[in-house]
Structures are given as C-alpha cells and as structure tokens.
Amino acid sequence: MASRAFWLLLIMMGPLVGHGFIIAVNLYAEASGMGGGSAALAQGLTPLDGILVPTFGAYDLAATLLFPFVAIRAIASEKQSGGLKLALQFPGSLPSKVLAKGLVLLGGWLIALVPGLLALALWKIYGGHLYRPETGNLLLGHLLRVMLSGAIGVAAAAIAESAASAAIVTLGFTVGTWAIDFIAAGRGGLLAQLANYTPTAALRFFEQGMLRLSTVIVMLAVIIAGLALAVVWLDTGRSLRARLLATGALIVLIAGAMVAVGGMRAGWDLSENRRNSFSVADELALSQIKDDLRMTVYLAPEDPRLTDLDQNIVKKLRRILPHLEVDYAANSQTGLFEGADEHYGEIWYQLKDQKVMERSTIEPVVLEQLYGLAHIVAPARAETEDFPGYPLATRPKWAAGIFYALWPLLTILTWWLVRR
Amino acid sequence: MGGFAKKSSAIRSKEVTTPEIGVEIGVLVQSSTGTTSDYATLMPVNDLLTIKSITKSFSKRRVLEDVNFSVRGGEVLGLIGPNGSGKTTLLECIAGLLPADAGTVNFNERVLPRARRKEALFYLPDAILPWAEQSVKWALDFFARLYQCSASDATALTEPLRLGALMPARISSLSKGERKRVLLALGLLTAQPLLLLDEPFDGLDLRQTRDVMTLLRSHAAKGRTLMLSIHQLVDAGRVCDRLVLLSGGRVAGAGSLDELRAQADLAEGGVEEVFLALT
Numbered sequence: 001m002a003s004r005a006f007w008l009l010l011i012m013m014g015p016l017v018g019h020g021f022i023i024a025v026n027l028y029a030e031a032s033g034m035g036g037g038s039a040a041l042a043q044g045l046t047p048l049d050g051i052l053v054p055t056f057g058a059y060d061l062a063a064t065l066l067f068p069f070v071a072i073r074a075i076a077s078e079k080q081s082g083g084l085k086l087a088l089q090f091p092g093s094l095p096s097k098v099l100a101k102g103l104v105l106l107g108g109w110l111i112a113l114v115p116g117l118l119a120l121a122l123w124k125i126y127g128g129h130l131y132r133p134e135t136g137n138l139l140l141g142h143l144l145r146v147m148l149s150g151a152i153g154v155a156a157a158a159i160a161e162s163a164a165s166a167a168i169v170t171l172g173f174t175v176g177t178w179a180i181d182f183i184a185a186g187r188g189g190l191l192a193q194l195a196n197y198t199p200t201a202a203l204r205f206f207e208q209g210m211l212r213l214s215t216v217i218v219m220l221a222v223i224i225a226g227l228a229l230a231v232v233w234l235d236t237g238r239s240l241r242a243r244l245l246a247t248g249a250l251i252v253l254i255a256g257a258m259v260a261v262g263g264m265r266a267g268w269d270l271s272e273n274r275r276n277s278f279s280v281a282d283e284l285a286l287s288q289i290k291d292d293l294r295m296t297v298y299l300a301p302e303d304p305r306l307t308d309l310d311q312n313i314v315k316k317l318r319r320i321l322p323h324l325e326v327d328y329a330a331n332s333q334t335g336l337f338e339g340a341d342e343h344y345g346e347i348w349y350q351l352k353d354q355k356v357m358e359r360s361t362i363e364p365v366v367l368e369q370l371y372g373l374a375h376i377v378a379p380a381r382a383e384t385e386d387f388p389g390y391p392l393a394t395r396p397k398w399a400a401g402i403f404y405a406l407w408p409l410l411t412i413l414t415w416w417l418v419r420r
Numbered sequence: 421m422g423g424f425a426k427k428s429s430a431i432r433s434k435e436v437t438t439p440e441i442g443v444e445i446g447v448l449v450q451s452s453t454g455t456t457s458d459y460a461t462l463m464p465v466n467d468l469l470t471i472k473s474i475t476k477s478f479s480k481r482r483v484l485e486d487v488n489f490s491v492r493g494g495e496v497l498g499l500i501g502p503n504g505s506g507k508t509t510l511l512e513c514i515a516g517l518l519p520a521d522a523g524t525v526n527f528n529e530r531v532l533p534r535a536r537r538k539e540a541l542f543y544l545p546d547a548i549l550p551w552a553e554q555s556v557k558w559a560l561d562f563f564a565r566l567y568q569c570s571a572s573d574a575t576a577l578t579e580p581l582r583l584g585a586l587m588p589a590r591i592s593s594l595s596k597g598e599r600k601r602v603l604l605a606l607g608l609l610t611a612q613p614l615l616l617l618d619e620p621f622d623g624l625d626l627r628q629t630r631d632v633m634t635l636l637r638s639h640a641a642k643g644r645t646l647m648l649s650i651h652q653l654v655d656a657g658r659v660c661d662r663l664v665l666l667s668g669g670r671v672a673g674a675g676s677l678d679e680l681r682a683q684a685d686l687a688e689g690g691v692e693e694v695f696l697a698l699t
Contacts, residue, residue, distance in 0.1 A: 003553075082548025085517055086606075089538040090566060237534050239519040419553075 018403020071153030141206020151226025209271025
C-alpha cells in the first residue's frame with residue numbers, strides 16, 4: 001500500500017475503464033437502433049463483443065504497460081534499499097516470501113478490478129444482458145494475463161540490477177511477443193503453436209469465449225516459472241553458475257510443458273452464441289471422422305479470407321478432430337502478387353487418399369464438402385440453436401461521473417488517508 | 421528455525437545455556453582493555469562460530485584470502501580493518517548473502533549450511549534504507565511481531581536508542597544517525613544467538629556512540645554473541661572483547677588486545693598502534 005506506482009495505477013484504471021465502457025455502450029446503442037438509424041441484426045449483438053471486451057480492454061492495456069512496473073517496483077525497491085538483505089534472513093523460505101509478494105500484487109490487482117466490476121454493474125442496471133460463463137471466462141483470462149505480466153515483471157526485477165533495466169527487459173519481452181504474434185499470423189507450424197501462448201493471443205481465446213486447457217496450463221506454467229526465476233535470482237547467496245543452471249532448467253521445463261500441451265485439444269466453448277463451435281449436430285457428425293484430415297491453404301497471411309477460414313472453420317475443426325493438420329502454402333505475406341498462381345485462393349481438404357478443393361470459407365459450404373469427403377450424411381440444422389442477440393439502446397448514464405471523477409477522487413482520498 | 425528461535429528467547433530471559441548451543445557457563449571473562457570489564461559476567465568460552473578458509477573474489481580481484489577465525493559464545497568480537505579490507509564482504513559471506521568461493525562456516529563445531537545460516541545468525545548491513553515509506557513504529561512493530569518479542573523487549577530499546585520521538589516519522593525522512601539507531605533496534609529485536617552488525621557506530625555522535633556501546637554490551641552480558649565490523653579502531657577497542665584484524669582480505673591478527681600486543685611485540689599501546697604494527 002506504500003507503493004506510489006500502485007496508487008497511480010489505481011487512479012488511472014477508473015478513466016481507462018470508463019472510456020472503454022462509455023464508448024462501447026454508445027456504439028452498442030447505435031447498433032441497436034438508437035439515434036434513428038436502423039438496428040443491426042439482433043444475432044450480431046452480443047455483450048461479450050460489444051461491451052465486455054472493449055471495457056476490459058483497459059485491463060489488457062494496464063497489464064501490458066502499467067502493472068509490470070508495479071511488480072518491478074515491489075522487488076527492485078527492496079533490492080535497491082537493502083531491504084532484501086534483511087528479508088532473506090527472515091523466518092520462512094524464499095519461495096514462500098516470493099509467493100507472498102505475488103499474492104500481495106494479486107490483491108492489488110483485484111482492487112484495481114473494481115472499476116471493471118462497476119462497469120458490469122452499470123450495464124446490468126441499464127438493463128443489459130450478461131451471460132455468466134462467458135463473463136467469468138473473460139475475467140479468468142484477464143486474471144491469468146495480469147498474473148503472467150506480474151510474474152514476468154517480478155522475474156525481470158529479480159534478474160536485473162536496477163528497476164530501469166528490469167523495465168527494459170519486461171518491455172522487450174512484451175514487444176517480442178507482439179513480434180511473434182505478427183510473424184506467426186497465418187503461418188502454422190511451431191511458430192504458430194508458440195504464438196498461441198503469447199499473452200495477447202492467450203487472452204484472445206478468453207475474449208472469444210473459449211476456455212482452452214492448454215492455454216490455461218501454459219499460462220500457469222509461465223507464471224510459476226516467473227516466480228521460480230525470481231526465487232533463483234533473489235537468492236543472492238547462490239553462485240552465478242548455480243543460478244544460470246537453474247534458469248536453464250526452468251526454460252527447458254517451460255519449453256517441455258509447451259510442447260507437451262501443444263497437442264492437447266481439451267477446451268470449452270463458453271460463449272453464449274457458440275461462436276467457437278459447430279452446431280451440436282454437426283459436431284456429432286464430424287466426430288465420426290477418425291482419420292487424419294489435412295488442409296492445404298493457398299491464402300496469404302494478410303488475405304482476409306484466411307482470417308475467415310481460421311475463425312469459421314479451422315479453430316472449430318481443431319476442437320473436434322484430433323488429427324487435423326493445416327499447411328499454409330502461400331508464398332507471400334499479402335497475396336497481392338500471387339493472383340497469377342494457379343492455386344492461389346484454393347483450400348484443399350484431404351482425407352486418406354481422397355482430396356477435394358473448395359475456395360469458400362463459409363461454414364455450411366465447407367461442412368458440406370467435408371461430409372462428402374468422409375461419406376457422412378449431413379445432419380439437419382436445428383432452428384432453436386440460433387443465438388437471439390441482445391440489442392440495447394441506452395446511454396451510459398452516470399458512467400462519466402463515476403469513472404472520470406468519483407473513482408479518481410476516492411482513490412486519491414484513500415491514498416491520502418493511508419499515507420497519514 | 422524452531423530450535424534456534426527457542427534458544428534466543430531463552431537468551432533473552434538470561435538462561436544462557438541450552439543443549440543446542442552446547443556452551444558452558446561459569447567462566448569469568450576479561451574485557452579487551454585488560455581489566456575486568458564493567459560488563460563482566462558469566463560467559464561461555466566455547467567457539468560458537470568458526471570461520472574456516474573463506475575465500476572470495478569478484479571477477480579476478482581477490483577480496484578475501486583464506487580467512488580463519490572463531491567467535492566465542494557471549495563475546496563481542498570486533499572485525500576491524502581499513503575501508504576496502506573486505507569486512508562487509510566477509511560478513512555477507514558468513515550470513516550466506518554472498519557466495520564464498522571456498523571455505524566453511526561452523527556453528528557449535530558443526531558445519532552450518534548456507535540455507536540454515538539465518539537460523540543461527542542475523543546480519544544487519546550498513547547504509548540500508550528498508551521500507552522507506554513506512555514509519556519507524558511500523559518497522560519496529562513488524563520486527564517485534566516477526567521475532568515474537570515481548571513489549572518490554574521493544575520498549576527496552578526505545579530509550580537507549582532515543583527512538584521515542586522518531587516513532588511516527590517515515591524512515592525516508594530520518595537523518596543518517598537516526599536511521600542507524602532504528603536499524604540497530606531492528607537488529608537487536610531479532611532472535612538469533614549471533615548478531616553481525618556492519619559499522620554499528622557509523623553516523624552516530626559521541627554521546628550516541630557511548631550509549632550504543634553500553635546497549636550492545638548489555639545484550640552481550642545477557643548471553644547474546646555480537647560480531648561488529650568497525651573501521652574506527654578506537655571505538656573497537658572500547659567495546660570489543662576480542663578483535664580480528666583484517667587487512668587486504670587476510671586476517672593479520674586475532675585475539676584480545678593483550679594477545680594482539682604480544683603478537684605485535686608491543687609492550688603497550690592501543691588498538692591503532694597494534695593494527696599498524698601487524699599490518
């Protein structure tokens with residue numbers, strides 16, 4: 001509670017969350033027909049995309065750019081002030097002390113979560129709809145995301161000589177994961193597998209209503225590894241050689257964990273509109289396919305059709321088919337100069353020695369091809385499965401006052417009272 | 421931890437002997453001045469801590485070279501030497517906060533592994549500013565709770581260290597001398613049988629230095645063993661029972677002032693003369 005960085009983070013969370021929430025509610029209202037415009041299709045109006053993700057986007061920003069510095073300060077200040085030399089001699093093991101630091105940081109983050117919860121409460125007061133599983137899943141994603149940021153910050157502060165060096169290491173890590181995200185887009189292979197576990201990509205699964213076991217396991221493993229690294233490097237009595245060996249062992253363990261869970265398909269689609277799943281009937285039918293399905297995609301990473309294919313087909317198929325292999329065969333990044341290539345735009349599906357080509361990325365069209373390829377009778381589509389949508393034409397009443405004025409003032413007042 | 425913690429609370433209640441320390445009582449010890457000390461009391465003479473062949477280098481610079489000496493139970497041992505002689509490095513190696521390249525630390529004649537050093541000893545570094553944003557009272561309460569001190573233990577330190585007026589002040593707002601007094605109080609609140617203090621008089625004025633010396637001697641008289649790193653030789657001579665002279669990372673001499681005089685072939689003279697003669 002003595003950390004200025006924490007209080008600054010707390011003050012800033014109000015306006016950051018408020019800004020996202022107010023814009024989201026206004027846009028949602030416009031899409032719902034407010035202001036004389038025509039309403040969008042009701043099925044397209046989901047609070048997860050329209051309200052929750054943009055509102056909690058502030059927490060992603062904070063977890064990336066603000067919270068690591070709070071975590072760094074928690075360790076670096078003790079190293080710099082000499083408090084660490086005392087703390088190392090206190091009763092209790094070093095892992096328990098680092099864990100206690102982690103729990104204190106987590107407690108601080110839960111306090112910072114209050115503006116987000118206030119936004120959810122306001123949304124309910126306006127008459128908005130919240131689907132508990134997907135809301136809880138999103139909160140879990142943000143919790144893991146911030147714990148990951150905190151663990152990286154704590155590890156960096158433990159390894160680096162000063163807080164400034166730790167900040168550079170942490171930002172370097174963040175930028176590095178962004179680079180992996182960008183480079184791996186639409187490429188497949190090991191890099192794409194690795195990119196699934198960058199903080200941004202991992203959070204994206206939760207934002208889409210997916211709870212993937214492998215993502216949770218890898219995030220938890222990285223969090224534990226970050227704290228373990230901090231334990232190794234804060235133990236100043238250990239020789240440099242011993243610390244380097246322990247660091248190497250941890251890196252090998254994490255890499256091993258990522259490879260081990262790489263093939264893990266377990267996951268739950270917690271979105272209300274089942275955006276990550278085919279219909280129940282289609283899933284049942286597709287689960288009859290036991291052979292390896294190989295897809296060869298001639299679409300460049302920046303081709304929007306590839307995004308559609310990944311969203312509408314590939315990620316859903318991965319959850320059903322244990323042996324799906326996707327080969328991204330385009331030769332360029334944009335596809336602009338591949339028009340003359342006779343294969344560009346084609347998507348090939350191969351099951352055993354049978355192959356079929358389809359250019360469409362629309363779900364029913366692709367499924368029809370797959371059923372034909374596997375000689376499975378296409379199931380009838382149930383009407384009741386359609387997502388109703390939750391339009392709401394309302395203005396964000398009281399939100400500006402609460403997030404821009406009341407929250408910062410209350411936080412400053414509490415800070416002042418605590419410091420007295 | 422439990423064993424040593426219990427032991428130190430026993431020390432507080434002046435029950436000097438415990439089976440784990442394994443020392444004997446009943447030996448009258450003379451002070452370093454050669455006369456019976458004002459603080460003379462029943463003290464054990466067994467070696468509580470033995471430092472064997474500690475060597476430490478930073479890159480290619482050898483800072484400690486085959487350092488050997490021992491600390492007797494209940495004594496005040498002074499580690500003296502000029503700046504850069506390796507006193508702080510040695511204390512940190514003993515405390516297990518720095519890895520030594522070679523050597524062992526024995527406690528009661530048994531090797532004390534690095535991971536267990538904190539059970540036997542507590543090292544109070546010099547020139548640190550922990551918990552700068554917290555008040556003095558917070559820090560003292562924190563240590564008192566951590567080491568399960570009684571209210572009287574904490575109160576007993578307030579007056580000799582003149583901490584009463586400082587209690588509500590933030591640690592960051594304290595002067596160098598005030599900070600040193602607060603740190604000494606924290607060190608004295610710890611429970612380990614052996615307390616290592618790095619430059620305990622640095623930043624203190626004459627009167628405060630005298631008061632702190634009296635306080636440290638009173639703690640030693642109760643059976644706690646103190647090892648002080650001091651660069652002011654006169655101060656060391658006034659407060660310590662025995663001295664270890666460190667020069668260029670090597671032990672140049674060890675013993676009481678009389679013993680050191682004998683080593684230096686001096687008929688008389690203070691710590692300064694002895695130090696100059698031996699280094």
